[in-house]
Amino acid sequence: MDPGRVKSVSALFSNMHIFLLPSEYNGQPSITLGSEKSHYLTHVLRLKPGNSFKGQDRRGNLYSLKIVSVSRQSLVLECKEKEEHRNKNLPEITLYQCICKGKKMDRIIRQATEIGVTSIIPVISEYTIPRMDKKNARNKIDRWRRIVMEAVQQSASSVVTEITSPVSLADLEKTVDGNRINLFFHQIPLETRSLHEYLSGYPSSISLVIGPEGGLSERETELLHEKGFSPVFLRTNILRAETAAVYGLGTVQTILMEREFWEKT
Amino acid sequence: MDPGRVKSVSALFSNMHIFLLPSEYNGQPSITLGSEKSHYLTHVLRLKPGNSFKGQDRRGNLYSLKIVSVSRQSLVLECKEKEEHRNKNLPEITLYQCICKGKKMDRIIRQATEIGVTSIIPVISEYTIPRMDKKNARNKIDRWRRIVMEAVQQSASSVVTEITSPVSLADLEKTVDGNRINLFFHQIPLETRSLHEYLSGYPSSISLVIGPEGGLSERETELLHEKGFSPVFLRTNILRAETAAVYGLGTVQTILMEREFWEKT
Numbered sequence: 309m310d311p312g313r314v315k316s317v318s319a320l321f322s323n324m325h326i327f328l329l330p331s332e333y334n335g336q337p338s339i340t341l342g343s344e345k346s347h348y349l350t351h352v353l354r355l356k357p358g359n360s361f362k363g364q365d366r367r368g369n370l371y372s373l374k375i376v377s378v379s380r381q382s383l384v385l386e387c388k389e390k391e392e393h394r395n396k397n398l399p400e401i402t403l404y405q406c407i408c409k410g411k412k413m414d415r416i417i418r419q420a421t422e423i424g425v426t427s428i429i430p431v432i433s434e435y436t437i438p439r440m441d442k443k444n445a446r447n448k449i450d451r452w453r454r455i456v457m458e459a460v461q462q463s464a465s466s467v468v469t470e471i472t473s474p475v476s477l478a479d480l481e482k483t484v485d486g487n488r489i490n491l492f493f494h495q496i497p498l499e500t501r502s503l504h505e506y507l508s509g510y511p512s513s514i515s516l517v518i519g520p521e522g523g524l525s526e527r528e529t530e531l532l533h534e535k536g537f538s539p540v541f542l543r544t545n546i547l548r549a550e551t552a553a554v555y556g557l558g559t560v561q562t563i564l565m566e567r568e569f570w571e572k573t
Numbered sequence: 574m575d576p577g578r579v580k581s582v583s584a585l586f587s588n589m590h591i592f593l594l595p596s597e598y599n600g601q602p603s604i605t606l607g608s609e610k611s612h613y614l615t616h617v618l619r620l621k622p623g624n625s626f627k628g629q630d631r632r633g634n635l636y637s638l639k640i641v642s643v644s645r646q647s648l649v650l651e652c653k654e655k656e657e658h659r660n661k662n663l664p665e666i667t668l669y670q671c672i673c674k675g676k677k678m679d680r681i682i683r684q685a686t687e688i689g690v691t692s693i694i695p696v697i698s699e700y701t702i703p704r705m706d707k708k709n710a711r712n713k714i715d716r717w718r719r720i721v722m723e724a725v726q727q728s729a730s731s732v733v734t735e736i737t738s739p740v741s742l743a744d745l746e747k748t749v750d751g752n753r754i755n756l757f758f759h760q761i762p763l764e765t766r767s768l769h770e771y772l773s774g775y776p777s778s779i780s781l782v783i784g785p786e787g788g789l790s791e792r793e794t795e796l797l798h799e800k801g802f803s804p805v806f807l808r809t810n811i812l813r814a815e816t817a818a819v820y821g822l823g824t825v826q827t828i829l830m831e832r833e834f835w836e837k838t
Contacts, residue, residue, distance in 0.1 A: 328760055328811075348791045419816045423809060463810035495593055502834040503827060526613045543830045544688060544823075545728035546593075551684045554816060555823030558809075562768060562824040565808045569767040570835035 327363040327373060328464075329387070335365070338376065338386050346383035349375070363387065364464070398564060400426040400513040403557065404492075406433040406520035407440070407474060408549050416518075416553045417452050421459035421469040423557045426513075428456075430474040435522030440474055449473060477528055482535045490537040492517035493556050494529060495546060503540055507563050508571055514560060518553045592628040592638060594652070600630070603641065603651050611648035614640070628652065630729070663829060665691040665778040668822065669757075671698040671785035672705065672739060673814050681783075681818045682717050686724035686734040688822045691778075693721075695739040700787030705739055714738060742793055747800045755802040757782035758821055759794060760811060768805055772828050773836055779825060783818045 327349075333339050341349070349355045355375055363373040363385075370390040377384045403425045405416055413430070420428055430452070432440060440448070449471070456469050489511040491503075507514070517524075517537060524532070529539070547555060563570075592614075598604050606614070614620045620640055628638040628650075635655040642649045668690045670681055678695070685693055695717070697705060705713070714736070721734050754776040756768075772779070782789075782802060789797070794804070812820060828835075 344791055352791070352795065419813075419819075422812050422816050423820065463812065465810040502831045504831050504834040526609060526617070530617065542827060544826055545730040547687055547728065548684075551687050551819060554684075554819040555688065555827075558820030558823045559827040561809055562807060563828070566767040566769050569769040570837075572835075572837065 327361055329363050329365045329371070333365050333387075335369075335389070336387065338384055341383045341385060343381040346378065346381065349383060350378055362390075398424075398561070399511050401557065401560065402426060402513065402515045403428045403553065404431050404480070404515060404517040405429070405553060406431045406477070406518060406524070406549070407436045407438055408520050409437055412521070412550050413438075414451070414455055416550050417471065418455050418459045419550075419554050420557055421456045421465065422463040423554070423561060424463070424465045424467045425469055425557060426467055427470040427472065428452075429472050431477050431480075431517070432474050433477045433520055434525045434528055436520045437522070445474060478531065480532075480535050487512040488515070489513075490515045490517075490535075491540050491560075492524070492529075492532050492537050493519070493542060493552055494539045495523065495541075501538070501540075503542070503559060503563060504570065506538065506540065507560065507567075514564075516556055516560060518549060518556060521549050592626055594628050594630045594636070594638075598630050598652075600634075600654070601652065603649055606648045606650060608646045611643065611646065614648060615643055627655075663689075663826070664776050666822065666825065667691060667778065667780045668693045668818065669696050669745070669780060669782040670694070670818060671696045671742070671783060671789070671814070672701045672703055673785050674703055677786070677815050678703075679716070679720055681815050682736065683720050683724045684815075684819050685822055686721045686730065687728040688819070688826060689728070689730045689732045690734055690822060691732055692735040692737065693717075694737050696742050696745075696782070697739050698742045698785055699790045699793055701785050702787070710739060743796065745797075745800050752777040753780070754778075755780045755782075755800075756805050756825075757789070757794075757797050757802050758784070758807060758817055759804045760788065760806075766803070766805075768807070768824060768828060769835065771803065771805065772825065772832075779829075781821055781825060783814060783821060786814050 329339065330341070330345070355361070357375050357378055360372060360374045363371040365371065372388045372390055374386045374388075375383060376386050401424075403420050405413070405420070405428060407413055407430050408416065417428055430449075438448075452471050456471050459465070460468055487510075489506055491506060491514065493516070515537070517532060533539075542555070542559075544555070594604065595606070595610070620626070622640050622643055625637060625639045628636040630636065637653045637655055639651045639653075640648060641651050666689075668685050670678070670685070670693060672678055672695050673681065682693055695714075703713075717736050721736050724730070725733055752775075754771055756771060756779065758781070780802070782797060798804075807820070807824075809820070
């Protein structure tokens with residue numbers, strides 16, 4: 309391996325990035341790492357006793373880590389918890405997800421939670437297939453809440469995603485707020501603004517509407533317009549609802565996270 | 574609705590965008606649209622007989638469309654096929670997907686095909702759980718090919734995704750080609766280059782490695798480095814393999830598609 313590259317990786321790593329603590333780590337003041345991670349830190353990243361870098365546990369808490377000692381097969385790290393919050397600069401993302409059938413909706417909720425959306429609002433739209441009577445709505449919401457809690461834990465998300473009761477698309481409130489961007493993905497292009505253009509500036513929150521399996525009706529598209537939502541046309545194929553949700557959330561999150569690398573000043 | 578906005582949407586629509594032809598359209602020289610689409614074109618977008626705009630059928634073919642006549646409940650469009658191909662400027666995307674268990678791998682393959690990747694290479698990695706003996710490998714590949722064909726049709730993808738036999742991660746060839754970008758997503762940050770930085774310039778093709786459920790081992794990470802793959806650290810939570818694949822592909826595709834809107838000149 310090119311030693312120049314390794315050195316710069318190591319410097320960048322210790323200044324800017326986050327080491328993921330093992331899943332058994334639970335807030336102790338120090339931890340002993342086994343041979344694989346130890347080799348990695350000392351041989352691949354060339355870190356030495358005394359070097360400090362940032363770490364994170366599986367619940368999203370941040371730590372300042374310092375290598376205390378290195379032996380042949382292990383390494384001891386000192387761990388000091390930090391106040392700072394990992395995603396604190398990321399705008400809040402709300403997913404308005406038109407309800408899809410059973411397992412599909414479950415998967416979208418699980419994946420949106422993994423990605424770290426702030427809230428999920430299940431939406432009843434014209435082409436929503438599952439019937440939502442009172443009793444079955446209660447069961448569904450209970451199941452969705454359990455899925456959210458599992459996904460928060462598995463993904464070490466620092467955001468505990470909120471999931472609300474279903475609302476009807478017609479009942480969405482009109483929000484006019486300069487710091488809020490409201491978007492919906494649509495197959496028929498209605499505007500030429502790109503996602504990068506919508507997300508430039510510093511929106512404090514983003515709302516994203518994703519249609520159900522049958523898509524949004526043209527009447528709903530007009531209604532969303534009237535309520536202050538702008539259409540985004542992604543130049544891709546016709547995506548099923550569950551693909552569109554993850555595709556859209558991933559894209560929005562990465563564009564926001566990497567703002568410093570693309571925003572024209 | 575604000576008439577100024579409607580007019581500009583209509584102008585932009587007719588010059589720059591694509592109308593999705595109904596699923597029953599099959600290459601005929603003209604098509605009669607029903608009342609909903611007709612209302613949409615004439616009342617929402619304010620188009621008139623004689624106006625032309627671009628269209629696309631469900632198989633990804635492009636058409637020049639012209640409104641011939643409008644009646645109360647319907648509208649006749651003249652359709653002339655174009656040579657031009659919709660995604661012709663998009664670099665080829667190859668997904669190296671470490672094999673996941675049954676349904677998860679099926680879903681990743683379906684979703685990657687929907688998104689329009691050029692090829693999918695199933696990869697056997699250290700933490701790959703499913704056993705791949707010869708007979709069961711053949712069955713798996715046959716099933717994956719069927720899933721690909723279904724997804725190409727459903728998504729109207731203009732790319733007929735190719736899927737190869739599984740390869741071992743250790744056997745990946747080292748590619749050194751200035752026009753090719755090879756990336757892998759990794760939870761532990763090893764580099765500070767953002768996805769926007771990697772994708773600036775005009776790569777002719779992108780390869781993307783996504784780990785299996787258990788992630789890539791540190792040895793594999795080193796191996797990928799040696800073979801010319803660069804790590805990308807997405808500042809998100811710990812994603813499961815199937816979320817990471819769609820998240821990564823969506824992000825890469827959108828950043829490439831929107832290059833003109835962010836690339837610093």
